[in-house]
Amino acid sequence: MxxxxxxxxxxxxxxxxxxxxxxxxxxxxxxxxxxxxxxxDPETCCWQSVTVADLRAATTPVVNMVYYVIDRGxxxxxxxxxxxxxxxxxxxxxxxxxxxxxxxKRIYDEYIDVRWFxxxxxxxxxxxxxxxxxxxxxxxxxxxxxxxxxxxxxxxIAIQAAIECVRDGANxxxxxxxxxxxxxxxxxxxxxxxxxxxxxxxxxxxxIPKPLAEGSGSTYTLHTILTPAAAPTTKNLVIRDLRFELLxxxxxxxxxxxxxxxxxxxxxxxxxxxMDTSRLTITNRNVNGIVYSSSKSSIIRNxxxxxSSKPAIYxxxxxENIRVEGCIVxxxxxxxxxxxxxxxxxxxxxxxxxxxxxxxxGTGFLFQVQDFPAEDPPNLNLLFTGCQSRDNEWxxxxxxxxxxxxxxxxxxxxxxxxxxxxxxxxxxxxxxTIGVSNVLISAFTxxxxxxxxxxxxxxxxxxxxAYALQHILIANSSxxxxxxRVTSNGGIAIRGVKHLTIQGxxxxxxxxxxxxxxxxxxxxxxxxxxxxxxxxxxxVHIYGNARTAENSFYIGAAVAASGYYSLQLPGTPxxxxxxGSVFTNTTTGKTYVKTTATNNTGWRxxxxx
Numbered sequence: 001m002x003x004x005x006x007x008x009x010x011x012x013x014x015x016x017x018x019x020x021x022x023x024x025x026x027x028x029x030x031x032x033x034x035x036x037x038x039x040x041d042p043e044t045c046c047w048q049s050v051t052v053a054d055l056r057a058a059t060t061p062v063v064n065m066v067y068y069v070i071d072r073g074x075x076x077x078x079x080x081x082x083x084x085x086x087x088x089x090x091x092x093x094x095x096x097x098x099x100x101x102x103x104x105k106r107i108y109d110e111y112i113d114v115r116w117f118x119x120x121x122x123x124x125x126x127x128x129x130x131x132x133x134x135x136x137x138x139x140x141x142x143x144x145x146x147x148x149x150x151x152x153x154x155x156x157i158a159i160q161a162a163i164e165c166v167r168d169g170a171n172x173x174x175x176x177x178x179x180x181x182x183x184x185x186x187x188x189x190x191x192x193x194x195x196x197x198x199x200x201x202x203x204x205x206x207x208i209p210k211p212l213a214e215g216s217g218s219t220y221t222l223h224t225i226l227t228p229a230a231a232p233t234t235k236n237l238v239i240r241d242l243r244f245e246l247l248x249x250x251x252x253x254x255x256x257x258x259x260x261x262x263x264x265x266x267x268x269x270x271x272x273x274x275m276d277t278s279r280l281t282i283t284n285r286n287v288n289g290i291v292y293s294s295s296k297s298s299i300i301r302n303x304x305x306x307x308s309s310k311p312a313i314y315x316x317x318x319x320e321n322i323r324v325e326g327c328i329v330x331x332x333x334x335x336x337x338x339x340x341x342x343x344x345x346x347x348x349x350x351x352x353x354x355x356x357x358x359x360x361x362g363t364g365f366l367f368q369v370q371d372f373p374a375e376d377p378p379n380l381n382l383l384f385t386g387c388q389s390r391d392n393e394w395x396x397x398x399x400x401x402x403x404x405x406x407x408x409x410x411x412x413x414x415x416x417x418x419x420x421x422x423x424x425x426x427x428x429x430x431x432x433t434i435g436v437s438n439v440l441i442s443a444f445t446x447x448x449x450x451x452x453x454x455x456x457x458x459x460x461x462x463x464x465x466a467y468a469l470q471h472i473l474i475a476n477s478s479x480x481x482x483x484x485r486v487t488s489n490g491g492i493a494i495r496g497v498k499h500l501t502i503q504g505x506x507x508x509x510x511x512x513x514x515x516x517x518x519x520x521x522x523x524x525x526x527x528x529x530x531x532x533x534x535x536x537x538x539x540v541h542i543y544g545n546a547r548t549a550e551n552s553f554y555i556g557a558a559v560a561a562s563g564y565y566s567l568q569l570p571g572t573p574x575x576x577x578x579x580g581s582v583f584t585n586t587t588t589g590k591t592y593v594k595t596t597a598t599n600n601t602g603w604r605x606x607x608x609x
Contacts, residue, residue, distance in 0.1 A: 055104045056089075058097040067104060073115035078104040091142050092116035092162060093171035105171045111178040112162050119158035121182020125210055126154045153210060156186035159199075167194045179205040179242065187211060189226040195235045199225070201242040203270065208245050209257060224257035229293065233262045240269040246287065249279030256288035256308065266298040275307035277333045284335050286310050297321040309334025311343035311366070312357075318377065319347040330359045338362035338394055345369065348380035355387045363398045364389025364425065367412055369435060378435075379412045388421045396422025396449065400433045411435040411468070421445040428455040429482065434468040444477040450485030452523075453507075458496030459527055467530055470498040477505040483518050490523030491545065498533040500563075506541040519546045535563035535578070542569055565594075573603040 047066035052074060055067060061080040068077055078095065081087075084103040089096035092112065095104040106116070120126065128149035133139045139149040143161055146152065162177045164170075176198040187210040192199055209224050224244060227234050237260070244257040251257075257273055260266060273289040280287060289305030289312040292298060296319065304327065305312035312329035315322050329341035341357030344350055344367045357364030365387065369378050389396035397420070399412050412435060419442070422429035429446030430453070432439070446453030454477075458469030479491040491507040494500060502522065509518035521542040524532055565581035567573075573583040573592050581594040583603065596602030 052091075052095060055095045056097055057099050058102055058104075059099045061097070061100065061102045061104070073113075073120070076116070077107040079107055081105050087170060088144070089142055090161060090165055090168075090170050091118055093165055093173075109173050111174050111176040112165060112172065113178050113180065114155075114159045114162045114184075115180065117158040117161035117165070119155045119179070119182075119184060121155060121180065121184045121205075123183035123185065123208065125185045125187075128152060128154060128157065130154075152188045153185045155184035156188040156190060159184070159186070159190050160188065163190070163192055163194055163197065163199075166197060176200065179207075181205055183208055185210050186224055189223050191226055191228070192237055192239070193227055193234045195237075197234075197236070198238040198240075199242075200238070200240045203241050203243065205241065206243045206245055207257070209250050211250050223252050223255050223259045226255070226259045227261050227263055229261040231262055233264050233296075234260075234266075235264045237263055237266040238269070239271060240267070242271050244271070244273045246273070246275040247279065249276065249283035249285060251275070251280065251285040251287035251309075253286050254288075255291050256305075256310075256314075258289070259291040259293075260295055260298075261293045262295065263292075263298060264296045266295065267301065268299070268303060269301045271303045273303075273305045273308070273312075275309070277307045277309060277331060280307075280309040280334045286334065286336055288312065288314050289329070290314070291316065292319050292322055294318045295322065298323075300324045300327055302326045304328045305330075305332075307331045307333075309339065310336065311340050312360075313342045315344045315347050315350060317346040319350075321349045322347065323351045323353070324355055325351075325353040327355045329355075329357045332359075333361035340364065340366035340394075340398070341389075341392070342366070343368075344379055344382070346377050346379065348377075350379075350381070351383045351385075352387055353385050356389070358388075358390045358392060360392045360394075362393065363395040363427075363431075364392045364422070365397045366400075367398070367415075368400045369412060380414055382412070382415045383418070384416070384420055385418045386420065387417075388423075389425065390421070390423045392425045394425065395427040395429070395431045396425040396446070397430045398428075398433075399431070399436045399439075411437045413437045415439045417441050417444055419443045422449060422453075423447050424449065424484075426450045426485065429453045429479075431455045431457075432469060432472070433457050434459070436469050437471050439472045441472070441474045442476060444474070444479075446477075446479050446491075447481050448484055449482045451483065452489045452493045453479035453482040453491045453518075454493070455489075456492075456494045456497050456500070457525075458498075459530065467496065467498040467533070469496060470500075472497065472500045474500075474502045475504055479505070479507045479521075481509055481511055481518055488519050490520035491518050492521070493523045493525055494532055494535070495525040496527045496530050496532070497535070498530075500532070500534070501536040501538070502540055503536070503538045504540065506543075507545070508542065509544040509546070518544075521545050533562050536565070538564070538566040540567070542567070574600055576600045577603075 049068045049070050052069055052071050063080055063082055066077055081103045087094050087103050093106045128139050133149055136149050139146050143157055145164055166172045166175050175196050179201040181202045181204040183206045185208050207224050286309050288310045289308045291314045293316040312332050332339050332341050338361050340363040341360040342365045367379055428451045429449040456469055458467060482491055483489050507521035563578045565577045568584045568586050570587045576599050577594045579594055583592040591606045592603045593606055594602055595604050
């Protein structure tokens, strides 16, 4: 009986501040991860070890009694609050006696543990029905947000209950929710739609999505962590140190285990998603990894997604000021075919730093405008630094537009790529097609890709009424040993491009076998209607490419561009070039100037006085 303690001890004022480890030692209970707790500084008090059931059956609780709950996973100190007659029992931070109506409040100050609310984390699927609740009314007395106690698993419900505790302010002394080491079976949307919330684990805290009715043959699951695709905006949300395993072919058919809509100032950090692509293909589930949509000022940091069947990290529609850093996406493949690893669409002010995409069925990094203006706005102000895309089954990086991209409002604009690498991809190292403007490519490395190192095509699949690929600077880049699959293309290929500058860097091949030798350094392809215009090539080191007869610089007379070339190559000039271009024969030291027309004639040697 609570009014007849098993053991008592007087506490003075200085002893009122106690640690759980001390209480555990006094009661003989083994306890790990002790927290510091505070009593209400009474003149004297006493303590007693109890169970949750004891408190819920208490008839004559004692003021200032320190009740230490010993139930596994729910350990901690409770005090009787004689002034509270209205708070609801939530299992975690408030317990209510059904015998006396007494309210017992948990004492803590660091975090809220999901085990307090019933989470087990042993990898076993337990529904609320399995816990012997008699009916939904009895369930709602503890979990007021639950609508079906047959379907939902207790681990997911307990996590949501911890969130609701913070939302309701029900003895919520912290806004940090802790998911300890364990394997938690979840088949409900966990909705962290509370401002200033932290949801964290231990890196051995694994969330396992399950179908709504396990054993029914259904492969559908809800998202694991979701903020709904509607206002109001959730602010200052942190999700960190969690793992998600979708290895049984379950998953939502849109979005992923982390799908955040309408969030602001959020952080996803050290979260890792692992899926089985073969199982997802068999069950025909199309699942992303991490998704942001209509969100602002947020960060994805040090996360990995392995084996999703849709883009692993997807920053979508109307998002802005998003930073992705140190993330790895890999092995994206499934029933939809060529899906990219990282996709950005309809967003602005995005930074991707030191990220990797490899082993994907589609492109590594894809940036596109979809069906403007009906679906998404254009991508604006993009910075990619130190990113690598390798061993993908399509392109390394890809900028493109869909719908009506010849409208200037639909373009990817103000794009910077600094220090990025594309290697050993099946297609292009970097592809830019219709609808890209104001681009800086600096210190870019493309090597051993199946097709060209950089491919620019402003005329793809669209009835042109304007140049749709323009204002591009490629500076100090290294393009070499490409054309490993299609041997007739160049290190850089251009078609339908206006205002392009290629400055500094190298375009070369050092493979001896012609079948593996990069064909031309820069290749200007034929185009109808909008030929290349204002092309500047200056101080680029070109050597070792297969087209030695054309100085490795292949621009046919029919597609010669306006602009300016400053080239240093062996031999005499026989290539088409704009008026005023300069060619230096690196064998003889002689310099030639283009004095007439733009075809491959009109080169005159400059006399040295």
